[in-house]
Amino acid sequence: MTTPLPAGVTPRIFSGIQPSGGLTLGNYLGALKRFVEKQDEGIETVYCLVDMHAITVWQDPAKLRHATREAAAGFIAAGIDPARSILFNQSQVTAHVELGWIFNCVARMGWMGRMTQFKDKAGKNSENVSLGLFAYPALMAADILAYRATMVPVGEDQKQHLELCRDIAIKFNNDYKVDFFPVVEPIIEGAATRVMSLRDGTKKMSKSDPSDQSRINLTDDADTIAAKIRKAKTDPEPLPDSLEGLKDRPEARNLVNIYAALAGATPDAVVGEYAGAQFGKFKPALADLAVAKLSPITTEMTRLMADPAEIDRILGAGAERAETLARPVVEQVYDIVGMIRSRR
Ligand code: AMP
Numbered sequence: 001m002t003t004p005l006p007a008g009v010t011p012r013i014f015s016g017i018q019p020s021g022g023l024t025l026g027n028y029l030g031a032l033k034r035f036v037e038k039q040d041e042g043i044e045t046v047y048c049l050v051d052m053h054a055i056t057v058w059q060d061p062a063k064l065r066h067a068t069r070e071a072a073a074g075f076i077a078a079g080i081d082p083a084r085s086i087l088f089n090q091s092q093v094t095a096h097v098e099l100g101w102i103f104n105c106v107a108r109m110g111w112m113g114r115m116t117q118f119k120d121k122a123g124k125n126s127e128n129v130s131l132g133l134f135a136y137p138a139l140m141a142a143d144i145l146a147y148r149a150t151m152v153p154v155g156e157d158q159k160q161h162l163e164l165c166r167d168i169a170i171k172f173n174n175d176y177k178v179d180f181f182p183v184v185e186p187i188i189e190g191a192a193t194r195v196m197s198l199r200d201g202t203k204k205m206s207k208s209d210p211s212d213q214s215r216i217n218l219t220d221d222a223d224t225i226a227a228k229i230r231k232a233k234t235d236p237e238p239l240p241d242s243l244e245g246l247k248d249r250p251e252a253r254n255l256v257n258i259y260a261a262l263a264g265a266t267p268d269a270v271v272g273e274y275a276g277a278q279f280g281k282f283k284p285a286l287a288d289l290a291v292a293k294l295s296p297i298t299t300e301m302t303r304l305m306a307d308p309a310e311i312d313r314i315l316g317a318g319a320e321r322a323e324t325l326a327r328p329v330v331e332q333v334y335d336i337v338g339m340i341r342s343r344r
Pocket residue numbers: 016017018019026027028029030031032153154155156157158192193194195196204205206207
């Protein structure tokens with residue numbers, strides 16, 4: 001079910017990742033790998049390191065700066081070409097926060113209060129988290145709609161935020177009686193749209209998990225990757241001959257999904273190949289595959305990180321290109337909303 005695009009809107013991809021720590025295998029398989037595929041399909045792609053989102057929870061300034069550069073290096077190492085995709089950090093393009101404020105006035109408190117990511121992050125502490133954390137999804141909608149982007153590749157956990165983005169676009173169009181913002185399509189595809197923790201198959205692999213053993217970082221060396229996979233939690237059963245047999249085995253299912261996503265195969269094909277195999281056999285095969293796929297990225301990231309000024313230059317150049325797309329959109333929004341823009 002695709003809604004027709006408003007006049008003047010062309011297919012465009014936007015996505016973002018928070019530079020709130022190192023990139024994980026979850027970011028890579030759920031998002032970054034897709035970003036590269038979309039770029040290579042020749043669609044216009046805009047990718048953003050969302051530093052303004054990162055500070056909705058406390059970030060040490062020096063670490064934030066480092067993580068932003070490291071994430072940029074990770075994007076480029078994974079195959080994002082800054083000449084073909086627009087790659088930049090959010091705070092350099094003020095259109096995001098400008099539109100974010102307008103969306104704070106479109107979105108309703110009740111909508112925001114239903115966001116499961118907010119509830120998870122705030123926990124019992126909801127009186128003491130930042131106001132920015134509550135408004136987070138409105139800024140995310142602004143990121144996307146400042147480009148009038150039509151497609152957003154993300155991992156499974158972002159689905160609800162994208163539904164909110166659709167609701168904001170629809171409400172804005174209705175309130176102001178315009179057909180201005182497109183209703184975005186989430187792109188949630190591949191074998192690993194939700195990579196789970198290596199220590200607990202019911203929890204998402206996350207850069208903010210206190211246990212480093214729970215995740216594979218894109219900066220991990222080959223030995224560390226192999227050791228983490230070897231120690232990953234599993235059960236004593238061999239692999240079954242169909243996915244049905246993995247229904248109540250979340251850790252095993254996760255490793256099969258990771259294998260499939262890295263190999264570019266389906267989980268079905270992976271259980272077909274390893275039916276009856278013990279983890280003593282499957283884990284070393286997965287470790288070899290993970291090292292083969294990730295090591296070149298890690299090596300290239302390290303090389304790029306040796307020249308932070310060059311990374312900053314790339315982000316600056318990307319921000320300028322982003323600005324030329326987003327500024328006219330935001331100016332049109334100001335006009336629609338009734339703001340006087342008479343400054344020269
Ligand atoms: P974040 O690190 O929360 O900024 O997430 C950036 C992107 O990576 C989003 O598209 C997420 O959906 C995706 N992502 C993060 N963690 C995972 C995971 N464990 N599995 C799949 N995708 C993920």
